[in-house]
Amino acid sequence: MEPRDDLAPWNPDAEGEYAWRVADAPADSSAEATDGPVAEFEPDVPGAYTLELEAPDGVHELTVRAFPDPDSDGVEPRPRLRLEDEAGDDRIELVPDATLSAGRSTAVSGDEDVEGDAGEDALEVEYYVDDRDDLAVAPDGTIEIEDVTERARIYAVAVAADGRHSLPDALELVPAGDGADGDSVADDDSDGDDSADDGLDGGGVRIERPFGAPAWVENAVVYEAFTRRFPDQSEPTFETFVDRLDHLEKLGIDVLWLTPFLETKRGFGTPDELGGPHGYHTTDYFRVDPNLGTLAEFEALVDACHERGIRVVFDLVINHTADTHPFFEAAVDEDHPNHERYRDWYRWEDFDAREPDAYFDWDEIPNLDHGNPAVREYLLSVVDFWAPKVDGFRTDVAWGVPLSFWAEVYDRVTSADAEFFLLDETLPSSVEMGGGRFHAHHDDRLYSALETIGDAVATDADGVEEETNAVIDAFADAVLEADGDSPDASLVLDAVDERARRGGHPSSLWLTYVENHDTDRYLSSYGRDAQLAAGAATFTLPGIPMLYAGQEAGLRKRREPMNWGEEDEELLAYYRRLVDLRKSHPSLQTDATLERIEYETETDAAVAYAREDPERRRRVVVALHFGEGSATIGVDEPVAETDLLTGETDLSTGERIVRDGSDGASDCEPADEESAFDREITVETAVVLEVERESETRGR
Known part of the structure; x- marks a missing residue:
């Protein structure tokens, strides 16, 4: 089921009176919000809309950015964006890391385009300040630190020419002395602790990631x-x-x-x-x-x-x-x-x-x-x-x-x-x-x-x-x-x-x-x-x-x-x-990369893939077999002889280790002469093998 959406006052008073109206819209728009405190609003042309909510405590503004319907119907990849920052003594520069096809990204700043793969349209990045905050962001994505006098949230979205657009990412700017805790990390590029950043950027402004998950999860x-x-x-x-x-x-x-x-x-x-x-x-x-x-x-x-x-x-x-x-x-x-x-x-x-x-x-x-x-x-x-x-x-x-x-x-x-x-x-x-x-x-x-x-x-x-x-x-x-x-x-x-x-x-x-x-x-x-x-x-x-x-x-x-x-x-x-x-x-773990690798097997019930930690210090090959008995998988990876899951070793002799299906027996030996792959892994259910680095391989 597709999730629903609407316009609604936050922290509503059930006895209060609320009304929505469109205060500003693109030239060709005639869209209006429906009556009622919780309203439906359907933009009729692409562009930015400003809606006003009349509430018991005053008038509040909400910016709605509408994008054209893409022609791809969800078949083509959708853009993704992660907002980074580079801070100096006087200003903060927003650096969007935008991706059009899975696995390929280019970091840009300001209004520069983000190039997709060959034949794909470039991406443009748009910036928005939270309607509750008073802060200016230049079109090139720069913010003067002296302007950050109160906590403020900045959003960015990557947009393709056909209307495909990313989910927004956000950074929160926190000036020194606002009373927030100081356990945040600035400029953390990993997918690790996104929930907050520690330390202070230039000028005493701390950068936080409001959309990141808590580190403990x-x-x-x-x-x-x-x-x-x-x-x-x-x-x-x-x-x-x-x-x-x-x-x-x-x-x-x-x-x-x-x-x-x-x-x-x-x-x-x-x-x-x-x-x-x-x-x-x-x-x-x-x-x-x-x-x-x-x-x-x-x-x-x-x-x-x-x-x-x-x-x-x-x-x-x-x-x-x-x-x-x-x-x-x-x-x-x-x-x-x-x-x-x-x-x-x-x-x-x-x-x-x-x-x-x-x-x-x-x-x-x-x-x-x-x-x-x-x-x-x-x-x-x-x-x-x-x-x-x-x-x-x-x-x-x-x-x-x-x-x-x-x-x-x-x-x-x-x-x-x-x-x-x-x-x-x-x-x-x-x-x-x-x-x-x-x-x-x-x-x-x-x-x-x-x-x-x-x-x-x-x-x-x-x-x-x-x-x-x-x-x-x-x-x-x-x-x-x-x-x-x-x-x-x-x-x-x-x-x-x-x-x-x-x-x-x-x-x-x-x-x-x-x-x-x-x-x-x-x-x-x-x-x-x-x-x-x-x-x-x-x-x-x-x-x-x-x-x-x-x-x-x-x-x-x-x-x-x-x-x-x-x-x-x-x-x-x-x-x-x-x-x-x-x-x-x-x-x-979570921020380790997943990599498809070339492998050879005679059964559809087997698969192999690699995972590598962000520092590129440790790499493993995982081999899975869902069927009965065992399967042989050929890989072009210099895998070690110890199964990290079972702890079994002594595999270089070519002796087959046989265990019952609860443990997932494994065997790893050089491939036969007819195989195009360097190593063969025999797996009953699951095997995890560390990939040896070149120096380790030479030392054997």
């Missing part, structure tokens, strides 16, 4: 727990949840995503045919499910996580409520004293028939009307209540909530806590959610690629079962389709390439996963070998790897209770090694 490993079925089922409470945190600590988990735990229509006792006790049908936003415990006991759980170095992410569900929420019950009951008030809190297909607007067949979770300032005011109070208690939000059905609301939530929570984290669920994923709305996105493209590969190898795979009995996956249709009749494992690389081709924000992170609470278990659907390879893909490709509770323990149903005491120990050991490998090798 960039190389984190996430664990999704199905809250009501993760603790011991004899007494599943917040207190018994604490008893199982040692499992997460030993596994190496950094972030715990808890599925909803508020008072709900879908709590304990919900049968599996209705999705089990998932909690996404909220009936009270300020009260935890009393069957799980008290608010104080939840806060004790968060404290226990923090003591183990684990951050906690709250599943924020504000697109809809349950149809048993008191607000909805009042909305449909004409005799209720608050009927008139709450009727306008929901969107309706047919109010007379009491048929609410709802997505798909989700009739029991009616959509809230975010066009009502009272709804926004209430939901912002929910955000304000929970944000100080946790470390981040994962937002359910984020695509159903207008972009303007998420921009306000982002600004609100990150202004209060620069380390707060926001993850959206938008399916299919939309890059529009990046750049000041969310730090990270569900990578549904990679998930779909893994599902497609699994379908291709599952026919006679050991351990494959019938599809589990669970709620309908409304997004089962893959958004990434293979070319031709025989999809191969290189689809995982195509999925990662899509992030840049679609114009994903350079600071955006991507949550990589094999399964979650809305999908069937990969182990059940495609077998053990495929699950091991898929798991390795999520940990060795760029992104934030996530484990869904039970993936590491051998669970075969979507939402079944955790199998404490009966875990698959070999599987658990495998995922512990993956976590350790990801954390210990910079070449596998």
Whole structure:
């Protein structure tokens, strides 16, 4: 679903009066904003528009830049832009690093064009100052430091001749003595700690990156727990949840995503045919499910996580409520004293028939009307209540909530806590959610690629079962389709390439996963070998790897209770090694590059690729095989003989190392005379081999 957008006052007063009007527009425009405090506005010609909002506290301006519709229909790559800066004693020069095709970029300044590939139009870069700030930016992208007297935000966007344009990037200029903390880093070129910059630029102005993710999440490993079925089922409470945190600590988990735990229509006792006790049908936003415990006991759980170095992410569900929420019950009951008030809190297909607007067949979770300032005011109070208690939000059905609301939530929570984290669920994923709305996105493209590969190898795979009995996956249709009749494992690389081709924000992170609470278990659907390879893909490709509770323990149903005491120990050991490998090798972390390499194999179920750390000091080759048995992959890389994942060595003798499928046996030896490749790797499921530098190779 495509995300929606609108014009809306921030921090609205439900009793206040608001009105939008177009104050300035391009010469040929006749566009107007619709009536109401939350308005729709559709520009009719390209150009810059100035809209004014009459509000109880005065008149506010908003600049809207409209671009022509591109002819490419999303087929051609979309521009991307990362805004850098060069500061002297007297001025700051903005330096846009703009990209038209994935992987090729040119840094320019001011109004200079950014050249794309041969035959592509050049890019122009436009600068805008936040409408709330008073600062001048010269057309060439320079700012006089003496003019920076208050905190100000600068935006830049790269534009192609056909209308394709990047998401905006931003820098925030903070003058000395404004009272902000000083833990920011100026001129950091990496995709690392984008959230803030440390030190001062010339003239005492600090440069911050408002769209960057908190440093703690960039190389984190996430664990999704199905809250009501993760603790011991004899007494599943917040207190018994604490008893199982040692499992997460030993596994190496950094972030715990808890599925909803508020008072709900879908709590304990919900049968599996209705999705089990998932909690996404909220009936009270300020009260935890009393069957799980008290608010104080939840806060004790968060404290226990923090003591183990684990951050906690709250599943924020504000697109809809349950149809048993008191607000909805009042909305449909004409005799209720608050009927008139709450009727306008929901969107309706047919109010007379009491048929609410709802997505798909989700009739029991009616959509809230975010066009009502009272709804926004209430939901912002929910955000304000929970944000100080946790470390981040994962937002359910984020695509159903207008972009303007998420921009306000982002600004609100990150202004209060620069380390707060926001993850959206938008399916299919939309890059529009990046750049000041969310730090990270569900990578549904990679998930779909893994599902497609699994379908291709599952026919006679050991351990494959019938599809589990669970709620309908409304997004089962893959958004990434293979070319031709025989999809191969290189689809995982195509999925990662899509992030840049679609114009994903350079600071955006991507949550990589094999399964979650809305999908069937990969182990059940495609077998053990495929699950091991898929798991390795999520940990060795760029992104934030996530484990869904039970993936590491051998669970075969979507939402079944955790199998404490009966875990698959070999599987658990495998995922512990993956976590350790990801954390210990910079070449596998977030800002390491991904490189397609030439390889040779006789099966479509195998793929190889390289990762290299930003300093170009360490490089690895990853080989994956999703099918049964083993595969041989030829590569032109001087790979070492030790598998970093298993620790196996002594491979130079040519002896084949045979292990069961839980570990992913590997063998590496010089290629035979008929091969055009220097080395051959034999892999059962996953192998990670360090590339030897020239001096190391000569010394052997």
